[in-house]
Amino acid sequence: MFLSYNLVDIRNVEEAIRRGIAIARMSVIEKLNTTEEIMEAIDKFADNLESEKEIKEFAEEVEYILEDKLEEGKLKKVKEIILNKSKGDDIMSHVHEVLRRDAERERKKILQEGRIEGAKESLMAVAKKMLMEKVDVEFISKITGLKKEEFVK
Numbered sequence: 650m651f652l653s654y655n656l657v658d659i660r661n662v663e664e665a666i667r668r669g670i671a672i673a674r675m676s677v678i679e680k681l682n683t684t685e686e687i688m689e690a691i692d693k694f695a696d697n698l699e700s701e702k703e704i705k706e707f708a709e710e711v712e713y714i715l716e717d718k719l720e721e722g723k724l725k726k727v728k729e730i731i732l733n734k735s736k737g738d739d740i741m742s743h744v745h746e747v748l749r750r751d752a753e754r755e756r757k758k759i760l761q762e763g764r765i766e767g768a769k770e771s772l773m774a775v776a777k778k779m780l781m782e783k784v785d786v787e788f789i790s791k792i793t794g795l796k797k798e799e800f801v802k
Contacts, residue, residue: 671710678714687715688748695731708732723751769795776800 674694681687691711698704708731712724719727726747772793777800779789790797 671706674707675710675714678711687718691731704732719748719751723747773800 674690678687678690678694681690694707695704698707708728711731712728715724715727730747772795776789776793776795779792780786780800786797786801789795789800793800
């Protein structure tokens, strides 16, 4: 019995695109980190799809790969856009916009959480300094908005 293997160097995106093997596409997309890198790879892969079957398979691959990176509604939208490729839609501009908005929303959320965390840490530092100066605990709580349990230990 003679076995043969179809090896693809997934470090070489162009080779993976040219060979069009599902596992290579999935591996390439999965290893990418930024929205821009992911979009560029999806765009290149989508340009090489010809049949309805290939488009459907690719949409399912993308859905599987991105399920942990995108919320469910966005993921469905990306899949729907890919499936509409055969109808002549400008697939990548739509997908790119969906992913860009999602990434921007997540970035803003993380920044806001960081600001809140930083503000609270600053208030805690001020409260502790005021305690060291023997300022009344109730007064510190009133000024900082912190509960006394948060800064009295």
